[in-house]
Amino acid sequence: xxxxxxxxxxxxxxxxxxxxxxxxxxxxxxxxxxxxxxxxxxxxxxxxxxxxxxxxxxxxxxxxxxxxxxxxxxxxxxxxxxxxxxxxxxxxxxxxxxxxxxxxxxxxxxxxxxxxxxxxxxxxxxxxxxxxxxxxxxxxxxxxxxxxxxxxxxxxxxxxxxxxxxxxxxxxxxxxxxxxxxxxxxxxxxxxxxxxxxxxxxxxxxxxxxxxxxxxxxxxxxxxxxxxxxxxxxxxxxxxxxxxxxxxxxxxxxxxx
Amino acid sequence: xxxxxxxxxxxxxxxxxxxxxxxxxxxxxxxxxxxxxxxxxxxxxxxxxxxxxxxxxxxxxxxxxxxxxxxxxxxxxxxxxxxxxxxxxxxxxxxxxxxxxxxxxxxxxxxxxxxxxxxxxxxxxxxxxxxxxxxxxxxxxxxxxxxxxxxxxxxxxxxxxxxxxxxxxxxxxxxxxxxxxxxxxxxxxxxxxxxxxxxxxxxxxxxxxxxxxxxxxxxxxxxxxxxxxxxxxxxxxxxxxxxxxxxxxxxxxxxxxxxxxxxxxxxxxxxxxxxxxxxxxxxxxxxxxxxxxxxxxxxxxxxxxxxxxxxxxxxxxxxxxxxxxxxx
Numbered sequence: 001x002x003x004x005x006x007x008x009x010x011x012x013x014x015x016x017x018x019x020x021x022x023x024x025x026x027x028x029x030x031x032x033x034x035x036x037x038x039x040x041x042x043x044x045x046x047x048x049x050x051x052x053x054x055x056x057x058x059x060x061x062x063x064x065x066x067x068x069x070x071x072x073x074x075x076x077x078x079x080x081x082x083x084x085x086x087x088x089x090x091x092x093x094x095x096x097x098x099x100x101x102x103x104x105x106x107x108x109x110x111x112x113x114x115x116x117x118x119x120x121x122x123x124x125x126x127x128x129x130x131x132x133x134x135x136x137x138x139x140x141x142x143x144x145x146x147x148x149x150x151x152x153x154x155x156x157x158x159x160x161x162x163x164x165x166x167x168x169x170x171x172x173x174x175x176x177x178x179x180x181x182x183x184x185x186x187x188x189x190x191x192x193x194x195x196x197x198x199x200x201x202x203x204x205x206x207x208x209x210x211x212x213x214x215x216x217x218x219x220x221x222x223x224x225x226x227x228x229x230x231x232x233x234x235x236x237x238x239x240x241x242x243x244x245x246x247x248x249x250x251x252x253x254x255x256x257x
Numbered sequence: 258x259x260x261x262x263x264x265x266x267x268x269x270x271x272x273x274x275x276x277x278x279x280x281x282x283x284x285x286x287x288x289x290x291x292x293x294x295x296x297x298x299x300x301x302x303x304x305x306x307x308x309x310x311x312x313x314x315x316x317x318x319x320x321x322x323x324x325x326x327x328x329x330x331x332x333x334x335x336x337x338x339x340x341x342x343x344x345x346x347x348x349x350x351x352x353x354x355x356x357x358x359x360x361x362x363x364x365x366x367x368x369x370x371x372x373x374x375x376x377x378x379x380x381x382x383x384x385x386x387x388x389x390x391x392x393x394x395x396x397x398x399x400x401x402x403x404x405x406x407x408x409x410x411x412x413x414x415x416x417x418x419x420x421x422x423x424x425x426x427x428x429x430x431x432x433x434x435x436x437x438x439x440x441x442x443x444x445x446x447x448x449x450x451x452x453x454x455x456x457x458x459x460x461x462x463x464x465x466x467x468x469x470x471x472x473x474x475x476x477x478x479x480x481x482x483x484x485x486x487x488x489x490x491x492x493x494x495x496x497x498x499x500x501x502x503x504x505x506x507x508x509x510x511x512x513x514x515x516x517x518x519x520x521x522x523x524x525x526x527x528x529x530x531x532x533x534x535x536x537x538x539x540x541x542x543x544x545x546x547x548x549x550x551x552x553x554x555x556x557x558x559x560x561x562x563x564x565x566x567x568x569x570x571x572x573x574x575x576x577x578x579x580x581x582x583x584x585x
Contacts (some may be wrong), residue, residue, distance in 0.1 A: 124367055124413070127360070136442040137330075139361050163450065225399070236562045237550075248573070
């Protein structure tokens with residue numbers, strides 16, 4: 001089973017900054033999006049058990065190299081890094097165009113996408129890619145396994161989960177339940193240095209640079225502010241009985257009980 | 258006149274709470290914009306559910322679907338029909354829910370139509386000449402307000418961003434049939450499995466009691482459940498607690514779990530790491546119970562009880578029960 005894992009390089013959670021142009025600053029350190037790492041881990045396990053290779057696909061700035069190398073050290077065979085100055089500030093439509101064009105150039109049985117990203121929190125691109133590439137879409141996977149010529153997942157539902165099946169190729173979006181990502185081994189880190197990372201420009205994937213980026217974005221940030229302060233906590237340090245009475249009074253004063 | 262559509266969802270034939278919120282939002286935005294509002298309901302039982310939804314104002318377009326499609330995922334049934342309706346009626350703006358199915362539908366629409374998207378909306382209103390969408394960004398460090406640069410788009414709205422309110426005059430119901438040029442590539446639902454002891458869902462809960470690493474063990478979770486029951490709420494948890502296998506992933510609050518907005522959040526033994534904070538920072542009131550007064554949750558809690566939750570919780574449960582049974 002050959003698997004492409006869509007890996008987004010996001011600012012290290014907690015260090016994100018917005019520039020004066022209302023775009024995410026690129027100087028911050030990047031890491032692999034947390035939800036994408038669960039899919040990477042599952043992809044590695046599946047290929048270890050059933051054969052095949054894992055290819056990473058990242059659309060991101062130059063400094064996305066670092067999380068890509070880490071993912072290679074975890075065990076992915078190769079990476080494709082779509083990097084182009086014109087991409088910066090792209091809206092979701094343009095991001096979809098680029099990802100669809102790049103994914104369309106790769107051969108795979110399944111493409112894996114994380115449930116959402118820590119920076120954008122959209123969670124839409126897996127479904128959008130599947131619809132655009134006319135592939136089956138299976139989402140919110142808690143488990144993924146190959147079938148004879150297809151793929152089966154357990155999709156989270158309100159009551160438990162639904163079992164979904166489709167033929168290949170397909171796009172599968174998954175969750176944290178797929179399992180915690182491994183740490184790269186020393187051997188993995190050494191091997192990653194010689195693994196191929198192809199860098200593709202927009203013209204390599206057949207996208208006109210004028211069709212993407214901030215200047216043609218269909219959405220724009222009007223303003224960005226710090227959220228209103230919550231005002232800081234009132235501390236209760238009294239003995240249990242007094243503390244409990246204070247909590248009850250507090251809840252009652254806010255009409256919460 | 259332009260149009261704003263709410264895209265509803267059905268759960269076992271009934272509209273979800275988020276659907277009623279979206280219908281309310283479509284009505285209030287359309288009033289501000291001088292637009293038409295509609296709610297679109299697609300799925301088995303849409304016709305029957307439409308009357309309740311119409312009570313929230315907008316006229317309802319109800320599209321019942323063939324039982325033969327019941328073996329497909331919801332979004333795969335809804336998205337192509339919605340595309341047909343959009344082609345016929347050209348609404349300016351669509352409001353979709355940030356539920357799992359809602360996001361799948363929105364993603365498919367993006368792939369099929371190229372409509373601009375603003376995702377993860379925490380508050381939505383009609384701005385100068387289009388929707389103005391507030392989002393909490395970068396773990397809540399920033400609040401951004403965004404809009405579309407053109408006259409069309411879809412907004413993904415988080416649960417509890419608006420309060421569902423019935424309209425003075427209910428809307429009408431129009432049951433229609435929609436033909437689809439092409440179904441999406443087939444995915445079959447081959448089984449539906451219920452998990453025993455699934456906890457009450459947190460997305461729509463008015464009160465959530467959260468369990469963190471400080472609960473110590475699975476037994477500690479019983480206290481959290483008892484407090485939730487006493488308060489009439491649901492149980493949430495941090496990722497550490499979910500990873501321990503003490504509670505299901507469906508209860509996880511935070512960056513890789515759910516984003517919730519209860520009126521009251523009681524955080525028990527939760528330090529308040531940024532990954533958890535993201536999921537709950539817009540709660541109305543946050544009460545923290547923690548041994549460590551320096552825990553980061555002090556930065557966003559309203560009341561911080563410093564102490565041992567195994568001493569405090571049993572007394573608190575008792576006090577709340579007593580108060581409720583006393584009727585005061």
